[in-house]
Amino acid sequence: MSIFSGLDDLTHGRTLAATFDAFARVHLLRVGLELGLFEALRRPLAAEALAAKVGLAEDLVRSWLIACERIDLVRAGREGHELADLTRFLLDSPEAPALRALLDQVALGWGARFQELPQLLKGAARPHFGSPEETRRIAAASRVVEKRALAALARIPGTSRARRVLDIGCGHGTYLAGFLARFRDAQGVGVELDPVVAEDARRTLREAEVWRRGEIRVGDFMSAELPIGFDLILLNNNLHYFAPAEHAALFRRAFAKLAPGGVLAIQTGVVEPGRVSRWLGADAEMALFDLFLRCHENLHGLPDLPALHERLRATGFASTGEVAVWPGGSARYVFATRAETEGGEEATARP
Numbered sequence: 169m170s171i172f173s174g175l176d177d178l179t180h181g182r183t184l185a186a187t188f189d190a191f192a193r194v195h196l197l198r199v200g201l202e203l204g205l206f207e208a209l210r211r212p213l214a215a216e217a218l219a220a221k222v223g224l225a226e227d228l229v230r231s232w233l234i235a236c237e238r239i240d241l242v243r244a245g246r247e248g249h250e251l252a253d254l255t256r257f258l259l260d261s262p263e264a265p266a267l268r269a270l271l272d273q274v275a276l277g278w279g280a281r282f283q284e285l286p287q288l289l290k291g292a293a294r295p296h297f298g299s300p301e302e303t304r305r306i307a308a309a310s311r312v313v314e315k316r317a318l319a320a321l322a323r324i325p326g327t328s329r330a331r332r333v334l335d336i337g338c339g340h341g342t343y344l345a346g347f348l349a350r351f352r353d354a355q356g357v358g359v360e361l362d363p364v365v366a367e368d369a370r371r372t373l374r375e376a377e378v379w380r381r382g383e384i385r386v387g388d389f390m391s392a393e394l395p396i397g398f399d400l401i402l403l404n405n406n407l408h409y410f411a412p413a414e415h416a417a418l419f420r421r422a423f424a425k426l427a428p429g430g431v432l433a434i435q436t437g438v439v440e441p442g443r444v445s446r447w448l449g450a451d452a453e454m455a456l457f458d459l460f461l462r463c464h465e466n467l468h469g470l471p472d473l474p475a476l477h478e479r480l481r482a483t484g485f486a487s488t489g490e491v492a493v494w495p496g497g498s499a500r501y502v503f504a505t506r507a508e509t510e511g512g513e514e515a516t517a518r519p
């Protein structure tokens with residue numbers, strides 16, 4: 169064996185070790201958050217003191233602590249172990265609940281599906297997505313970009329003067345509530361397929377004190393009784409619930425519900441390589457998310473952007489555009505604007 173191939177082996181071994189660490193990191197983080205171990209480490213503690221404080225098995229706490237130190241989740245100091253920057257961020261970030269839900273989603277959602285991947289690849293029936301637990305977890309995790317998304321939405325021409333808003337697949341209602349709280353003279357309707365989730369959305373509107381200007385209807389957007397004349401229609405994080413073959417009908421119906429000059433804003437992840445997305449790690453996350461989506465019988469992959477724009481233009485929208493939600497655009501709004509005055513095909517789109 170030459171010295172170079174020996175070095176190669178070591179380098180690959182190192183990369184593999186980092187891969188195992190990344191896997192373990194998710195689990196050790198969840199344990200630390202769930203059992204209050206990190207909370208207890210806001211002040212430096214030795215293993216015995218930590219075990220006593222949280223009332224857990226001392227030998228396992230010591231071993232967990234050493235493992236956490238080796239993968240940079242805690243630091244060893246003179247007075248004991250203390251939080252590393254990442255762990256402190258996970259505790260103190262305003263987005264802490266969403267970040268914890270993301271960790272849960274990776275461990276429980278991705279973990280379960282990716283274990284089934286060999287069977288799925290061989291053609292086994294794909295599971296249905298949408299248990300209450302899964303829906304809640306995904307909704308909580310997707311709030312990690314919500315503030316940025318609402319700010320991005322405001323950068324889409326025409327959205328800040330929208331007074332009548334329809335939120336398709338409004339989920340737990342946080343976007344609709346956020347929009348109505350930001351624009352005090354706007355009125356909104358959310359339509360949600362799942363009655364339990366819709367009830368949560370009503371609660372969200374009440375808690376945000378915007379319920380007088382917001383209404384939640386239970387039903388399928390494609391068939392529900394809904395008014396027309398909206399200035400803004402939102403489709404946040406749910407285009408993948410519609411098969412590409414259904415997009416034409418979906419966009420036609422949205423178009424028909426818009427007032428002239430109205431905007432359809434579609435928030436979606438995209439599997440687009442790009443230097444910023446790569447640097448942020450977001451391009452790999454989106455590729456993994458796309459794989460996760462496709463593992464379900466009722467979900468579809470993230471959209472092909474040129475095809476999406478083309479489909480929107482073919483529906484009759486006068487113009488389309490994009491605004492990044494996450495730097496690099498791994499999450500973005502694709503928007504389409506209905507002309508102020510129109511004739512010909514644009515006016516002929518029907519629900």
Ligand SMILES: C[S@@+](CC[C@H](N)C(=O)[O-])C[C@H]1O[C@@H](n2cnc3c(N)ncnc32)[C@H](O)[C@@H]1O
Pocket residue numbers: 303306307310336337338339340341342343359360361362365387388389390403404405406409
């Ligand atoms: C991933 S969640 C996103 C929720 C919310 N828009 C957000 O971004 O937080 C997708 C939601 O769309 C709902 N949904 C899917 N297809 C729908 C349809 N055809 N009509 C109404 N709601 C739908 C699902 O029930 C689910 O609550």
